[in-house]
Amino acid sequence: MQLVIYFLMILTYTHADYPALKALLSEKGLRDVSQMLSVQIQSKLKSTEIPEFRGGVDIKIGTVHYVLSNMRVVQCSMTDPSLVFVEGTGVSVEVSQLTLSITGSWATQFGIIHDDGSFDVAVYNIHIYTLLQLGDDAGRLSISTVQCSADVGSVDIHFHGGASFFFQPFVRAFSGQISGMIREQICPAIQQAINGLETTLQEIPVNIPVDPYLYLSIPLTSSPAVTHHSFELDIKGEFYSRSSPSEPPFSASVFDMPYAENYMLSIAASEFLVNSAAYAFLSSGALQINIRDDMIPKSSPIHLNTSQFGAFVPQLRTMYPNMEMQVLLYASETPLFSFSSGVIEIHVPAAAKFSAVKPDGALLPLFRLDVDLNFNGSARIDKNLTGAFQMKNLTLTLGSSEIGDFKTDTLEQISVMAVKMFLLPKLNAALKTGFPLPTPQGFSLINSQLLINNGFVAIFTDVQDSLTGL
Structure with a gap:
């Protein structure tokens, strides 16, 4: 039984009306666990x-x-x-x-x-x-x-x-x-x-630190559901900011995890779990970065300099000639993930505040660009969790300006090229290698399958004892 409980706790009152995380042990899982128990009981005795x-x-x-x-x-x-x-x-x-x-x-x-x-x-x-x-x-x-x-x-x-x-x-x-x-x-x-x-x-703690910014809340939201063929846990599954925990302006929706009788273990997460992580990152101030010119490759045709940016914003050349620039890029709202049949979509509302850098290092505000990004992609399990994304849409508008109005069409085109040529290739290269799934010590996941459905993503898998091969 310790093995049974351990498998189900890999993944345990809530603002959300429904659990965002579900874990299910099937009848096949129980049979396979009995084989592991036979070996372990004899070894233990x-x-x-x-x-x-x-x-x-x-x-x-x-x-x-x-x-x-x-x-x-x-x-x-x-x-x-x-x-x-x-x-x-x-x-x-x-x-x-x-x-x-x-x-x-x-x-x-x-x-x-x-x-x-x-x-x-x-x-x-x-x-x-x-x-x-x-x-x-x-x-x-x-x-x-x-x-x-x-x-x-x-x-x-x-x-x-x-x-x-x-x-x-x-x-x-x-x-x-x-x-x-x-x-x-x-x-x-x-x-x-x-x-x-x-x-x-x-x-077992119900609030688990994940990184310096987040912790994951995993209390059960109800008593375990035991039927004659399965054991299911409904788990809160909500991320919080460690520095300023608060509830997001959205809540979890009900979802029913399919029963996969040919797999030992099923784990499903709704969009709420992922989106609560994005909200927690936003609340922690983690979704922002200051970009300086020395961070841009020397081979880049565009650098953060008012004279070069004057090609897109003409008044920069006359008002602030030949000054370095700095950009604060940040998520202006919570990035939101949505799952549909086989597809993951990501909507990222962002903003970029441009400033000129004075000789004494002080920043002189110039303008703010609002960016609306949409990506879609897919994911699968091949030993690791892998995936690939493409840009669906990018729009760029002038949010505010201390130097007067200007057109953003050319900047939008350049931004589209930058995302396609630099950001997405690096992202997809990392996703192609993939990320290992967390597993209990001494065990490995085999025969795993990923399902992306409307509102949730599920992993169906068998669990193997790394020592005995059972």
Whole structure:
């Protein structure tokens, strides 16, 4: 179950009426997780330290006190655990035909008589059934044990060493007790493990720092939805500015993530998640840059100089001849993403404030150009998340001016050329290489598919244990 929860928490009250992030584990996912669990349970059992047992056995003529210590599992075999969704509750976990071989040391005391040696135990057909409740605790996923039962088929025990005939009755009596001892330990051990997992879940932060500007809020917006074939989490999925957190002037819309029965895990994000990140960046003041002439390649035919810009703005040559210029380029409103069938569209409202640089470094405001940019493109998964974009439209208008009106047609044409020749090639080169998707440590995503639909984007994927290949 820790693997199940871990997969779903890769991605967990809200201003938005609807969640912007959804995560779904399918029935196939649960089956595949059971295979991983079989390998990990056996590995875990072989490395688990078994605490020593102390007790006493009445052999009619008195009580033999015993200590079993230095115990370890030397062999373990089992069929894959059966994990089944229980609608409206959570997950049932059933382990059957678990067989353990254990070695250890024994020591006994009967009055003044002491004896010791080693022992081997084979425990056959251990059967465990647990029903787990999955819920929502103040926006965090919660897990608790509803039901637990355990049974032990048979026990074969052999004691080695020890010479006293007093202890032969003890061996026969103890063999009858050990199956009960093992059975009584199983459910408390499971309960302890579930309590530890619940503590871990409650310690998972619901606000995750992403970078110096943003954090992501991921509390659950409702209790997990458990059906007979899936387990779905609805997650807030909203970015906030770390310096000035506030709600955006738009809200999330409802969307239904398709059920992909042939994939283990499905993760979907609505436009709201991406757009809240853009709003948070804008609120943080991150969507702006000061452009100086020394940042422009020397080979560029245009430089930030009033004499050169005089070709487009004639009054610059007469009012402020041969002065360096500086441009503050910034998003004037929130850039907005929209998803439609197979297409991602981006609308970027921006502005560029041009200033002349005086000899003492002070800035002299000149004019502001308003830019309206539209891009569209696509994305896909090929090991990495890749994509390609093209410019759909660019318009440039004079927003304000301290030097009088002028036409912007030529500047618009130059801006279009600059975006097509410089900005888009660099962007698409980076997108062609792509970006790796975040995965849990020790696991990898395989057979992944990306779906861009109206209002949301979804990733359907299988998860593979990097060590076992399962």
